[in-house]
Amino acid sequence: MSKKGNFGHSAKPNQNMRIIIILFVGMIVGFFIGVSFPSFSLTKLNITSYLIRDFAINGNNTTDRSTQKSIENNSTRNQNVKDISKIWVPSNPKGAERLPAGILASESDFYTRRLWGLPNEDLASIPKYLVTFTVGYNQRNNIDAAVKKFSDNFTILLFHYDGQTTEWDEFEWSKRAIHVSARKQTKWWYAKRFLHPDIVAAYDYIFIWDEDLGVEHFDAEEYIKLVKKHGLEISQPGLQPNRGTTWQMTKRRDGSEVHKETTERPGWCSDPHLPPCAAFVEIMAPVFSRDAWRCVWYMIQNDLVHGWGLDLALQRCVEPAHEKIGVVDSQWVVHQSVPSLGNQGQPEDGKAPWRGVRLRCQREWNMFKSRMANAEKDYYKSMGIDPSNFTAH
Ligand SMILES: *[C@@H]1O[C@H](CO)[C@@H](O)[C@H](O)[C@H]1NC(C)=O
Ligand SMILES: *[C@@H]1O[C@H](CO)[C@@H](O)[C@H](O)[C@H]1NC(C)=O
Ligand SMILES: *[C@@H]1O[C@H](CO)[C@@H](O)[C@H](O)[C@H]1NC(C)=O
Ligand SMILES: *[C@@H]1O[C@H](CO)[C@@H](O)[C@H](O)[C@H]1NC(C)=O
Numbered sequence: 591m592s593k594k595g596n597f598g599h600s601a602k603p604n605q606n607m608r609i610i611i612i613l614f615v616g617m618i619v620g621f622f623i624g625v626s627f628p629s630f631s632l633t634k635l636n637i638t639s640y641l642i643r644d645f646a647i648n649g650n651n652t653t654d655r656s657t658q659k660s661i662e663n664n665s666t667r668n669q670n671v672k673d674i675s676k677i678w679v680p681s682n683p684k685g686a687e688r689l690p691a692g693i694l695a696s697e698s699d700f701y702t703r704r705l706w707g708l709p710n711e712d713l714a715s716i717p718k719y720l721v722t723f724t725v726g727y728n729q730r731n732n733i734d735a736a737v738k739k740f741s742d743n744f745t746i747l748l749f750h751y752d753g754q755t756t757e758w759d760e761f762e763w764s765k766r767a768i769h770v771s772a773r774k775q776t777k778w779w780y781a782k783r784f785l786h787p788d789i790v791a792a793y794d795y796i797f798i799w800d801e802d803l804g805v806e807h808f809d810a811e812e813y814i815k816l817v818k819k820h821g822l823e824i825s826q827p828g829l830q831p832n833r834g835t836t837w838q839m840t841k842r843r844d845g846s847e848v849h850k851e852t853t854e855r856p857g858w859c860s861d862p863h864l865p866p867c868a869a870f871v872e873i874m875a876p877v878f879s880r881d882a883w884r885c886v887w888y889m890i891q892n893d894l895v896h897g898w899g900l901d902l903a904l905q906r907c908v909e910p911a912h913e914k915i916g917v918v919d920s921q922w923v924v925h926q927s928v929p930s931l932g933n934q935g936q937p938e939d940g941k942a943p944w945r946g947v948r949l950r951c952q953r954e955w956n957m958f959k960s961r962m963a964n965a966e967k968d969y970y971k972s973m974g975i976d977p978s979n980f981t982a983h
């Protein structure tokens with residue numbers, strides 16, 4: 591109380607003077623700071639002018655009028671000036687030509703991110719491979735065993751065809767996995783919709799696997815090593831032969847790392863370098879390189895959901911196919927043939943559900959074959975080549 595009073599009422603001249611000097615020194619220091627950092631105000635100005643220009647662009651006044659006037663006579667220049675704020679980059683992806691190329695993010699990944707902190711510190715590790723399983727909850731124990739064969743270098747993506755997703759949280763890894771749910775759809779339906787090559791561009795290899803594979807003798811890191819070593823763009827693990835095994839090509843061979851060709855029953859192969867004697871893997875457990883998948887994705891038909899016939903056509907996506915498609919023998923799996931999704935099909939002839947599914951599969955195979963043949967014919971025709979000289983593989 592007394593001190594305050596002192597200052598207010600009977601301020602000593604010394605103290606007043608001191609305050610004035612401090613204020614004065616402060617002003618001078620402030621002035622010099624201002625003078626010595628002119629860039630600060632310039633930056634501020636630039637930001638403001640950017641804001642104004644952005645605003646003008648948004649308001650559909652896309653030209654800087656003063657600049658335009660000063661060089662009105664030069665029509666070429668004039669054109670260019672208009673373009674300064676009206677961007678058009680023809681090499682951008684279709685539909686994005688209005689954007690400056692540097693802002694385009696045309697590829698993506700399945701890396702989950704935090705909601706806080708710095709974006710560049712979000713990812714503790716960056717998985718280089720992607721594995722997808724199309725699953726029903728009934729197969730959870732098999733999938734749990736399979737997932738454990740894939741290291742942290744893999745992003746795990748589950749496609750759920752039975753609507754059960756949170757139930758999987760009983761497994762520790764489920765919380766890190768990506769879950770996509772759509773009822774009663776097949777692996778190739780999901781693959782077409784959720785694995786666009788630009789979306790999975792971050793991954794060197796993509797595993798698109800069924801849920802009924804026994805993986806006791808499989809290790810994903812070892813598998814990748816072999817695929818790289820042998821230059822396989824499309825591959826699958828060897829299948830332990832059982833009564834369901836149909837193709838010689840995909841049977842596991844003892845004492846071999848990888849094989850790329852086989853002999854089939856007489857008359858089955860028109861060419862030893864073509865399916866099913868070479869350049870061939872089945873659709874239950876394929877593994878694609880990034881480049882091969884980019885091609886295969888385009889070949890998948892939206893309505894042909896079972897993928898029958900796709901296996902025989904994979905060889906169109908790599909060159910030479912008989913060298914870049916193969917079966918990894920030393921990391922092998924067992925196909926358990928659990929027709930769980932098939933059981934969810936609709937009966938077509940009033941009998942067992944799987945019969946309707948099987949009929950559909952065969953139809954799809956025929957449709958795929960004829961679409962491919964027609965597309966090829968159209969191509970040769972458009973090139974002015976007599977298509978009757980060519981036959982579809
Ligand atoms: C564009 O600018 C002119 C004059 O500079 C102004 O009269 C007009 O309203 C502006 N139009 C829009 C859409 O902002
Ligand atoms: C922008 O202006 C041009 C002509 O200056 C006009 O043709 C166009 O319709 C305008 N666009 C919008 C969104 O107002
Ligand atoms: C530019 O064009 C204006 C008329 O639009 C004209 O008055 C002026 O002389 C021209 N300038 C030159 C350098 O040609
Ligand atoms: C017009 O502008 C272009 C490009 O800036 C320049 O090369 C050309 O010499 C100019 N022409 C005239 C007549 O000023």
Ligand SMILES: *[C@@H]1O[C@H](CO)[C@@H](O)[C@H](O)[C@H]1NC(C)=O
Nearest residue numbers: 718740741742743744811812
């Ligand atoms: C993950 O990949 C890196 C690089 O290829 C490799 O060094 C590492 O051993 C892999 N991790 C596991 C668990 O295998």
Ligand SMILES: *[C@@H]1O[C@H](CO)[C@@H](O)[C@H](O)[C@H]1NC(C)=O
Nearest residue numbers: 974975976977978979980981
């Ligand atoms: C095939 O090609 C040959 C020569 O290139 C040509 O003479 C013939 O007419 C073509 N068509 C058929 C059906 O062989």
